[in-house]
Amino acid sequence: MPKETFFNLPPDKREKFLEIAIAEFAENDYQNASMSRIVSKAGIAKGSFYQYFVDKEELYRYLLDLGMQEKARFLSTPPPHSPMNVFAYLRWLIQAGVRFELANPYLSQIGYRAVKNGTLPDDLMVQARAGAQAFFGQLLAQGKKQGDIAADIDEDLAAFMFQAIFTELGGYIMKRLPADETAAWANGRALADDSEAKALLEQVLHIFESGLRRQNKETPPIKGQAS
Amino acid sequence: MPKETFFNLPPDKREKFLEIAIAEFAENDYQNASMSRIVSKAGIAKGSFYQYFVDKEELYRYLLDLGMQEKARFLSTPPPHSPMNVFAYLRWLIQAGVRFELANPYLSQIGYRAVKNGTLPDDLMVQARAGAQAFFGQLLAQGKKQGDIAADIDEDLAAFMFQAIFTELGGYIMKRLPADETAAWANGRALADDSEAKALLEQVLHIFESGLRRQNKETPPIKGQAS
Amino acid sequence: MPKETFFNLPPDKREKFLEIAIAEFAENDYQNASMSRIVSKAGIAKGSFYQYFVDKEELYRYLLDLGMQEKARFLSTPPPHSPMNVFAYLRWLIQAGVRFELANPYLSQIGYRAVKNGTLPDDLMVQARAGAQAFFGQLLAQGKKQGDIAADIDEDLAAFMFQAIFTELGGYIMKRLPADETAAWANGRALADDSEAKALLEQVLHIFESGLRRQNKETPPIKGQAS
Amino acid sequence: MPKETFFNLPPDKREKFLEIAIAEFAENDYQNASMSRIVSKAGIAKGSFYQYFVDKEELYRYLLDLGMQEKARFLSTPPPHSPMNVFAYLRWLIQAGVRFELANPYLSQIGYRAVKNGTLPDDLMVQARAGAQAFFGQLLAQGKKQGDIAADIDEDLAAFMFQAIFTELGGYIMKRLPADETAAWANGRALADDSEAKALLEQVLHIFESGLRRQNKETPPIKGQAS
DNA sequence: GATGAATGAGGATTCATTCAT
DNA sequence: TATGAATGAATCCTCATTCAT
Numbered sequence: 001m002p003k004e005t006f007f008n009l010p011p012d013k014r015e016k017f018l019e020i021a022i023a024e025f026a027e028n029d030y031q032n033a034s035m036s037r038i039v040s041k042a043g044i045a046k047g048s049f050y051q052y053f054v055d056k057e058e059l060y061r062y063l064l065d066l067g068m069q070e071k072a073r074f075l076s077t078p079p080p081h082s083p084m085n086v087f088a089y090l091r092w093l094i095q096a097g098v099r100f101e102l103a104n105p106y107l108s109q110i111g112y113r114a115v116k117n118g119t120l121p122d123d124l125m126v127q128a129r130a131g132a133q134a135f136f137g138q139l140l141a142q143g144k145k146q147g148d149i150a151a152d153i154d155e156d157l158a159a160f161m162f163q164a165i166f167t168e169l170g171g172y173i174m175k176r177l178p179a180d181e182t183a184a185w186a187n188g189r190a191l192a193d194d195s196e197a198k199a200l201l202e203q204v205l206h207i208f209e210s211g212l213r214r215q216n217k218e219t220p221p222i223k224g225q226a227s
Numbered sequence: 228m229p230k231e232t233f234f235n236l237p238p239d240k241r242e243k244f245l246e247i248a249i250a251e252f253a254e255n256d257y258q259n260a261s262m263s264r265i266v267s268k269a270g271i272a273k274g275s276f277y278q279y280f281v282d283k284e285e286l287y288r289y290l291l292d293l294g295m296q297e298k299a300r301f302l303s304t305p306p307p308h309s310p311m312n313v314f315a316y317l318r319w320l321i322q323a324g325v326r327f328e329l330a331n332p333y334l335s336q337i338g339y340r341a342v343k344n345g346t347l348p349d350d351l352m353v354q355a356r357a358g359a360q361a362f363f364g365q366l367l368a369q370g371k372k373q374g375d376i377a378a379d380i381d382e383d384l385a386a387f388m389f390q391a392i393f394t395e396l397g398g399y400i401m402k403r404l405p406a407d408e409t410a411a412w413a414n415g416r417a418l419a420d421d422s423e424a425k426a427l428l429e430q431v432l433h434i435f436e437s438g439l440r441r442q443n444k445e446t447p448p449i450k451g452q453a454s
Numbered sequence: 455m456p457k458e459t460f461f462n463l464p465p466d467k468r469e470k471f472l473e474i475a476i477a478e479f480a481e482n483d484y485q486n487a488s489m490s491r492i493v494s495k496a497g498i499a500k501g502s503f504y505q506y507f508v509d510k511e512e513l514y515r516y517l518l519d520l521g522m523q524e525k526a527r528f529l530s531t532p533p534p535h536s537p538m539n540v541f542a543y544l545r546w547l548i549q550a551g552v553r554f555e556l557a558n559p560y561l562s563q564i565g566y567r568a569v570k571n572g573t574l575p576d577d578l579m580v581q582a583r584a585g586a587q588a589f590f591g592q593l594l595a596q597g598k599k600q601g602d603i604a605a606d607i608d609e610d611l612a613a614f615m616f617q618a619i620f621t622e623l624g625g626y627i628m629k630r631l632p633a634d635e636t637a638a639w640a641n642g643r644a645l646a647d648d649s650e651a652k653a654l655l656e657q658v659l660h661i662f663e664s665g666l667r668r669q670n671k672e673t674p675p676i677k678g679q680a681s
Numbered sequence: 682m683p684k685e686t687f688f689n690l691p692p693d694k695r696e697k698f699l700e701i702a703i704a705e706f707a708e709n710d711y712q713n714a715s716m717s718r719i720v721s722k723a724g725i726a727k728g729s730f731y732q733y734f735v736d737k738e739e740l741y742r743y744l745l746d747l748g749m750q751e752k753a754r755f756l757s758t759p760p761p762h763s764p765m766n767v768f769a770y771l772r773w774l775i776q777a778g779v780r781f782e783l784a785n786p787y788l789s790q791i792g793y794r795a796v797k798n799g800t801l802p803d804d805l806m807v808q809a810r811a812g813a814q815a816f817f818g819q820l821l822a823q824g825k826k827q828g829d830i831a832a833d834i835d836e837d838l839a840a841f842m843f844q845a846i847f848t849e850l851g852g853y854i855m856k857r858l859p860a861d862e863t864a865a866w867a868n869g870r871a872l873a874d875d876s877e878a879k880a881l882l883e884q885v886l887h888i889f890e891s892g893l894r895r896q897n898k899e900t901p902p903i904k905g906q907a908s
Numbered sequence: 909g910a911t912g913a914a915t916g917a918g919g920a921t922t923c924a925t926t927c928a929t
Numbered sequence: 930t931a932t933g934a935a936t937g938a939a940t941c942c943t944c945a946t947t948c949a950t
Contacts, residue, residue, distance in 0.1 A: 008934085032256075045936045045937060048935055056920065161392055172384075208434065209438070210434075235909095261944075262944075273946085274913095277946070485709075485713045486712055498932095499932045500926095501927080502933095505930070607884065611885065612888075615885065615888070618845050618846050618849045657834070661888070661889065661891075664892040665887060686912085716940080717939075727915085727942080729913075737941065
């Protein structure tokens with residue numbers, strides 16, 4: 001947690017600093033993110049940073065935390081009609097997830113890198129992974145109970161596939177679609193039924209749905225089904 | 228490209244150097260890979276390195292290239308029975324791709340990191356992405372022609388999904404399966420039909436196949452179909 | 455000298471500040487004594503300190519001065535029976551000196567360090583040495599007049615020896631004796647004749663007395679007798 | 682121990698560096714000695730230092746070691762006529778010790794500070810103290826056996842007095858005597874019988890000898906005689 | 909062609925002091 | 930008068946690159 005002094009800063013200054021720090025940690029991994037660059041871009045003195053944060057690591061943890069809180073905020077808004085088919089819920093979840101990535105591309109990049117890199121202090125790893133894997137794992141288990149997902153689907157494998165796709169989907173969509181299409185999404189407005197964004201999302205979902213729902217019975221069973 | 232002097236080196240020495248450099252760039256990202264460690268492990272003088280390569284970046288580009296060439300070698304060996312159903316070819320392609328990752332975990336890790344990190348000079352990004360996307364892009368186009376893949380599937384989106392999954396699948400499998408199961412695969416032997424590895428692979432493929440083959444006709448058409 | 459503002463402080467606050475500053479400069483040398491630690495322990499604002507003192511050095515000089523004044527107070531209390539044999543007076547003087555060190559270990563530590571370190575601005579060195587050498591110098595001169603000390607003793611050399619021993623004697627005794635033995639001494643009570651403290655002191659004195667009183671006549675005369 | 686590269690340096694350069702480093706550590710304690718100052722005075726690049734030594738601490742240990750070796754060299758030259766009265770041996774020992782201090786005032790200052798400061802890593806403390814206390818302690822014990830020193834003298838107290846005097850005697854003499862008088866001493870030539878230096882030394886020794894040899898029987902015995 | 913010592917800008921962090929409130 | 934955030938030069942140390950041998 002930053003020191004009191006950081007929260008006493010004029011909001012302008014504080015937000016400018018955060019924005020710059022987030023960009024730095026998004027574009028460089030922990031070791032290569034440069035405090036010198038951050039303070040110089042933010043226009044503050046080297047020493048001032050150390051009155052806001054204990055050290056570089058504390059700043060990093062704070063940014064990771066910020067990302068997780070922000071994502072949780074996107075995902076916790078209750079989906080419209082509550083008792084839902086698993087795929088409908090997944091559709092909502094993915095839209096929210098992509099919306100988060102579109103709205104906070106740098107913030108999500110930080111968490112993303114944290115998970116991939118595996119070079120963090122252990123407690124940060126735990127903190128960072130928690131958010132990412134939890135949603136998909138739980139959702140798939142529930143899907144099986146409700147009969148929406150074939151019983152012989154390997155949950156761990158499916159969660160891996162989800163994660164691999166959806167951690168990158170936001171970036172893919174941002175590169176592919178014009179800014180005005182993504183803006184609506186990012187701001188939380190419903191996707192127009194005829195928008196390209198909607199079409200891309202539906203294709204991705206459809207591919208998963210077809211595969212998970214009516215699993216081909218000839219598929220060889222997997223022996224060591226992972227927890 | 229390395230300088231002439233590098234290719235004049237005794238093959239033993241040259242390969243030892245490459246092996247060590249590959250390991251270094253696999254275990255650390257570009258900025259944290261240490262030239263000192265490389266030359267010291269390789270038993271050559273600091274200055275000698277700069278007679279083989281212009282700088283660190285040239286070495287890095289060369290290793291990326293090497294990885295792409297090696298992967299191309301795995302993927303270009305003609306699959307057994309040539310005129311093939313697209314999914315059968317994909318199955319073969321994926322097995323070859325995973326086999327490459329299992330056989331060259333370090334080399335594939337370098338390219339993998341390059342793609343994910345997004346912090347490379349632009350031309351390296353282009354070079355790194357090129358190979359990966361090309362195969363899938365072409366294959367999907369051919370699949371549409373042969374009628375194996377629904378016409379309304381967005382090729383670029385599908386290629387993105389393939390890439391996202393398959394760049395990580397090797398790592399996932401290596402973490403999940405015991406070493407003796409992966410060894411057979413890495414060495415090029417056919418996968419036993421009852422092996423867990425085979426089962427995992429079939430599930431992944433099946434999910435894609437179901438989704439791509441019988442595309443739901445109600446999916447909204449995607450307007451700006453990407454090149 | 456501190457600024458007026460310092461003396462306008464409520465005595466409680468002023469003394470708490472001094473106590474803390476003394477401890478800091480006793481436990482760390484000049485350069486490593488931390489202003490941050492002092493003000494934080496004293497519960498005053500960083501900026502306030504600079505309204506009491508010009509800078510760190512002024513505080514340091516003031517503490518040195520305080521120590522010298524305090525020591526002078528211990529040494530100026532008239533010894534019981536006034537016209538005295540020099541060695542009797544010396545015995546009293548030394549007891550008073552050691553008592554000062556035991557009663558004010560922090561304050562004496564500061565002066566002690568100042569003398570040893572030799573890294574202070576010259577005028578501080580002079581100020582610090584002045585007090586210490588003065589007493590012994592005067593006493594020895596008087597001893598010669600009274601015939602208690604051999605005429606051929608070099609006063610300056612003897613004063614040096616006294617100083618070298620007695621600036622460290624307090625520390626030595628505190629390390630060697632149990633706390634309850636030194637407590638009596640520090641509080642100004644007379645030393646019990648059978649106490650270990652008394653015995654140590656007498657040995658030190660005896661060694662000096664034997665040497666100074668009956669100086670061997672064969673000792674070569676010292677030419678450049680110092681002022 | 683420095684790295685090989687340090688010993689491969691041209692002797693000129695190496696000695697210039699050592700001289701400057703020794704002066705820096707003599708004038709500042711460990712924490713305040715500045716590597717920046719050292720390299721800048723020595724005219725080498727910051728990075729070069731780290732090719733000679735692992736870090737600041739290694740340099741410091743090396744200098745301490747150098748001092749101890751140099752002192753050992755001064756003290757190990759066998760004294761002229763071997764089976765000796767303790768005081769004669771002490772006279773020789775002290776001359777050698779002072780000679781060391783005069784010849785290496787900076788080097789001895791480093792070790793001296795190390796002992797006084799008490800803020801070093803433990804293993805350095807042990808290394809630093811070893812030399813200093815050993816000689817006097819052993820010598821005094823032997824003196825008692827030979828009957829040269831009164832039985833009731835407290836060995837630990839006497840060793841303390843010796844140490845307190847002799848660690849400073851060199852400095853005192855250097856300040857007091859003109860350079861040409863000390864030069865002879867420092868260079869190892871015998872002291873002229875009529876030199877001021879000789880006279881000062883004899884006075885100091887005489888004072889100790891009188892005190893230690895014919896200990897006044899009325900001195901109260903010391904109870905807790907230290908080991 | 910091979911060597912490895914020399915380089916110096918850059919890394920994170922500290923701390924006495926200043927200054928606007 | 931009191932405050933405490935802001936400052937920036939200084940700390941030790943790293944490392945890709947150069948260059949004289």
